[in-house]
Amino acid sequence: MRLLASTDFALRTLMRLAAEPDRRLTTETLAREIGVPRNHLHKVVQALAEAGLVRTTRGAGGGVTLARDPAAITLGAVVRRLERGQPLVECFRADGGACPIQPACRLAGVLAEARDAFLRRLDATRLADFAVPVALAPQG
Amino acid sequence: MRLLASTDFALRTLMRLAAEPDRRLTTETLAREIGVPRNHLHKVVQALAEAGLVRTTRGAGGGVTLARDPAAITLGAVVRRLERGQPLVECFRADGGACPIQPACRLAGVLAEARDAFLRRLDATRLADFAVPVALAPQG
Numbered sequence: 374m375r376l377l378a379s380t381d382f383a384l385r386t387l388m389r390l391a392a393e394p395d396r397r398l399t400t401e402t403l404a405r406e407i408g409v410p411r412n413h414l415h416k417v418v419q420a421l422a423e424a425g426l427v428r429t430t431r432g433a434g435g436g437v438t439l440a441r442d443p444a445a446i447t448l449g450a451v452v453r454r455l456e457r458g459q460p461l462v463e464c465f466r467a468d469g470g471a472c473p474i475q476p477a478c479r480l481a482g483v484l485a486e487a488r489d490a491f492l493r494r495l496d497a498t499r500l501a502d503f504a505v506p507v508a509l510a511p512q513g
Numbered sequence: 514m515r516l517l518a519s520t521d522f523a524l525r526t527l528m529r530l531a532a533e534p535d536r537r538l539t540t541e542t543l544a545r546e547i548g549v550p551r552n553h554l555h556k557v558v559q560a561l562a563e564a565g566l567v568r569t570t571r572g573a574g575g576g577v578t579l580a581r582d583p584a585a586i587t588l589g590a591v592v593r594r595l596e597r598g599q600p601l602v603e604c605f606r607a608d609g610g611a612c613p614i615q616p617a618c619r620l621a622g623v624l625a626e627a628r629d630a631f632l633r634r635l636d637a638t639r640l641a642d643f644a645v646p647v648a649l650a651p652q653g
Contacts, residue, residue, distance in 0.1 A: 374596050374628060376514055381602040385614060408613040448623070456514050462521040473548040474525055474645045483588070483643075487634035488514060494627035503623075505614045 380455045382409045382417045387426065387451065391443040391504035397436030424454045443504065449496030461488055520595045522549045522557045527566065527591065531583040531644035537576030564594045583644065589636030601628055 385407040390398065400418060404411045418437055421427040428440040439446075463470035464481050472478070525547040530538065540558060544551045558577055561567040568580040579586075603610035604621050612618070 374514065374516055374592070374601055374631065375599050376602055378603070381612075384602075384620060385612065388614065388618070388620065406613065408611060448620070452514070459515050461514055462516055462524075463518070471548060472521075472525065473546065474528065477645045478528070479643050480524060480528065480588070483634065483638060487631045490630040490634050491514065491627045494623065494630050498623060503619050505617045 376452070376456060377459065379413070379417050379420065380452060382407070382413060383421055383455055384448065384451065385409065385505075386414070386417055386421060386437075387439070387443075387446070387500055388503045388505045390427065390437065390439045391500050392507045394439050394443060397430060397434065397438050399436045403437060420455065424451075426451065426454075439500075443501040444499050446500040447496050448498045448500065448503070449492050449494075451500075452495055453492060461485075516592070516596060517599065519553070519557055519560065520592060522547070522553060523561055523595055524588065524591065525549065525645075526554070526557055526561060526577075527579070527583075527586070527640055528643045528645045530567065530577065530579045531640050532647045534579050534583060537570060537574065537578050539576045543577060560595065564591075566591065566594075583641040584639050586640040587636050588638045588640065588643070589632050589634075591640075592635055593632060601625075 386403060386409075389403060389407050400411060400414050403409075404414045409417070418427060418429060422429055422440075425440055426446065427437050429435070429437050458467065460466040460470070461484055462481075464472050464475050464478070465484075469475075475481070526543060526549075529543060529547050540551060540554050543549075543558075544554045549557070558567060558569060562569055562580075565580055566586065567577050569575070569577050598607065600606040600610070601624055602621075604612050604615050604618070605624075609615075615621070
């Protein structure tokens, strides 16, 4: 059971930004501090911006900040958004997949309940409680 | 959030076998009925045999059967076994990964709790309740 690497990277990004909500961090700084290759981080930041979770500013003094109060963002909402379109198993695909036992299958409902139990645990969180203390973030 | 395709295929295999616990099904029949390419299914059956979940018999009249009572197998046990070594995120890898914020991270514990909530739902099952009715399995 895996999350996308890009979801992992997005969670790191948000936790780091949550530590200094008023500071614009460049993607260079972010990439170094959270251990994500810069080209990956660009895509991750773009996805977070499209989700309305971060704001990006170009040019000198530009960078990335949280777009919302970290107390108002749950990890469940972040993971649901970033993992949408990731089917747990084949029959969870948007096109329904091609599993021939699907009409007789009782498993899909239980798997959906298990997935929901996973997400509910993350819904009971606030990003503010996961800020990475700046003093502990790697310097460089 | 995804399970391995091989886990999906293994669950289909077990659900089909559970419908006729006393019958040896050839991998050809199984592959056709559950919609899994034969070369994939061979590996899946091998993994299930190593896990002590199925028994294989070679030669004429040979095939695959459940190795245990389907009322004594939970989907949680199957998924835990087949997904072991699949890290939810980088820091869940056996080698600990290389995430630089790990020392300051509070997320890993919550992700582990979410994963456990997922698996607990599957622990509360018995394979016997997920047998694919033979009459509904595709014929051919």
